[in-house]
Amino acid sequence: MVVDVRAGDAKSAAYALPDTTARGAPPADAFAGHLGPLNRDTLGFYESLLPYGDLVRLRFLAWPGWALNHPDLIEDVLVRQAASFQKPIGLKRTRRLLGRGILVADGDAWRRQRRLAMPAFHRARVATYVSAMAGIADAHLAQWADGDVRGVVHEMTAITLDIATRTLFGADAGPFARAVETILRNSDAMVHRRLTSWEFLVPDTWPLPQYRDFHRDAKALDEIVFGIIRQRRAAAADTGDLLSMYLQSRDEDGSSLDDNLLRDEVMTLLLAGHDTTALLLSWGLWLLMRHPDAESRVRREVDEVLGGPGGRAATFDDLPALREVRFAIDETLRLYPPAFQNSREATVPVTLGGVTLPARSTVLWSTWAVHRDPRWFPDPLAFRPERFAEAGPARPRLAFHPFGAGPRMCIGNTFAIAEATVVLAEVLRRFRLEVLPGQDVRPFPAFTLRLDREVYARVRLRLPGEASE
Ligand code: HEM
Missing domain, CATH: 3.30.43.20 (Uridine Diphospho-n-acetylenolpyruvylglucosamine Reductase; domain 2)
Incomplete structure (x- = not known):
């Protein structure tokens, strides 16, 4: 050695x-x-x-x-x-x-796309999204009644999709939700095959019989995205979000983004921007439900900082104080990194x-x-969030790299951590989740590291004054 x-x-x-x-x-x-x-x-x-x-x-x-x-x-x-x-x-x-979106592009095309998207993801900008994130999480959680059985993956996906569509594109997630869930469900196995078999040799635009459902779902999603772009071009209003920035951007020669590239960027940010964080939250809740000691530690902190069930949602300024929440998030990203390869x-x-x-x-x-x-x-x-608080063994810088590194590092990492912290804190502050017995979840490696099945949990409404334990 x-x-x-x-x-x-x-x-x-x-x-x-x-x-x-x-x-x-x-x-x-x-x-x-x-x-x-x-x-x-x-x-x-x-x-x-x-x-x-x-x-x-x-x-x-x-x-x-x-x-x-x-x-x-x-x-x-x-x-x-x-x-x-x-x-x-x-x-x-x-x-x-x-x-040809930002995740796939290289060279000058990528540099231009990254420059264009960057302002929407600066720390100061993310700070302005946090109250919207909390408001959207609250609106979803307000639908949960004491004793309900909820599918954790479904719920977390609905919340993160709503957050991405509203904060980045000023659009209502309603029409997207079903189309996105369908395509993710139907394309898991296909994407897995494409990344790990001979199928990586052929473009996924080919009309292979095994891609029929995928093409149908992708078309439905396209129509929604083009619809948003058309509406926003017609309204011609600057709403200050990422889509406005894209619509107003001009190249040195004065040309703007064409509708096809705009569609690619919106689609990339929608998919990259909600699915990964939904998986982080789903894996995180699954792990916390099965590790009551860790869950109590996190809940105690959430109650101290935010005032328990009768308290308030987290703001951007609360994030540094929610250390235990962050350790649980990091430990989840370590064990189940959504971008796993x-x-x-x-x-x-x-x-x-x-x-x-x-x-x-x-x-x-x-x-x-x-x-x-x-x-x-x-x-x-072992799921041990406290390892991120301890002085552990010396590690190379990239021993932990859930968001990648270097110039292609995840553009949305601050956004994702803020979002996961706010949503996780809101769920734990307002509810106790009890995983229904007999469920054994395993990782399913598709484009992202998915849970191989829905996780069902009974939700218990916490009452003001209720203890954290
Ligand atoms: C837990 C949540 C997330 C994880 C684990 C994650 C992970 C990653 C990783 C590992 C990369 C680098 C890929 C590479 O090196 O090839 C990446 C890139 C990217 N991510 Fe994320 N991501 C998350 C959330 C988000 C969010 C919330 C957004 C946007 C709202 C986003 C948008 C992007 C984009 C656009 C890129 C491509 C950047 C470029 O190539 O310049 N991600 N992500």
Whole structure:
């Protein structure tokens, strides 16, 4: 084990550097190579790579790929050598929903899109969204009656979709809700196959029989998004939200965003901006319901800061005081990172951990596996929010990276953390949730890390003056 002291690391302490000695790779299928095991058991496959070292050479059909198991190698790709990498081909062929939007674009097109969207996500701007977030959460929670059985994933998805559509696009989530839920439900298996099988070779715009439902659902979603754009162009009013900024933006040559690119951006932000946070909240509530000690600690803090069931919703200024809520959020993101895998393609030859990879190499890594590596997180499978409060072992900067890093880091990370904190605090302040017996939830790796089934919980209304315990 190589040990080093890194002056630049947050804790200025030693940790094991990447060991890139070639140590073989797990068994592969004769034709598909490692796409086979990746497709059959995605999360298990990533975990099975750890004993093979920190840089594992793989084969996807005829193409070589490298799996990165050390956070410093991931930092090389995302931060230090970011200019030598682009988004992978599989993602670029996932065009039907995200089009040429910011998540998929590269180079100058991406830079322009990022510059355009950035002002909507600055900290000061997010601060102005927080009271809207709390108001929307409250309106949804006001529908919950004592004794109701509620589907946690469904409820959290409805809240985060409403927050994204209203704060970013000044639109009512009503018509979206059903269309988005349908497409997410119907496309899970398809997206999973596209990312882990030969299907990544073909564009998702092709009329394959297995894509029929997906194309129908995508068309329905398109109509809603184009409808919003048409309405807002016609109204010509500056409502100060992200859609207004897009509509008013002009390039150096005076041209504005065409409707198709505008549709791609709105669709990307709607999908990236609500599904991930809904999953964070759903996994978080599932974990808290099953860990009463952790739940009590969080609820006690929420009651102290916000005044319990008869109190008030959180404001932006309350966020730093809601530390236990934040630890629970971080621990949920560690165990169930919604963006659980990622990859890039090298545009030029690159050197990672002393090994030179040719241009066009694919590198991939799993945030899921890195977050569960005992080198960085002792007792990694345990849900222990307090580990984020403790001085634990020295970790590389990217041992925990739920939002990525570098220039392509999640644009909505401050938005997501503020939203998750406000919603989680509101749920715990006003209700107790009891998970119905006999439910065993497992992660389902699609585009994001989903729960493989709905989680049903009975909700108990808390009364003013009721204790936190
Ligand atoms: C828990 C919630 C979230 C998680 C875990 C998450 C995770 C991520 C990650 C890992 C990336 C980087 C992808 C890469 O490197 O290839 C990313 C990018 C992105 N995220 Fe998020 N995200 C979340 C919430 C949000 C929200 C609330 C928004 C917007 C409202 C958003 C919008 C985006 C966009 C537009 C990008 C692409 C940025 C670019 O390429 O410049 N995300 N997200």
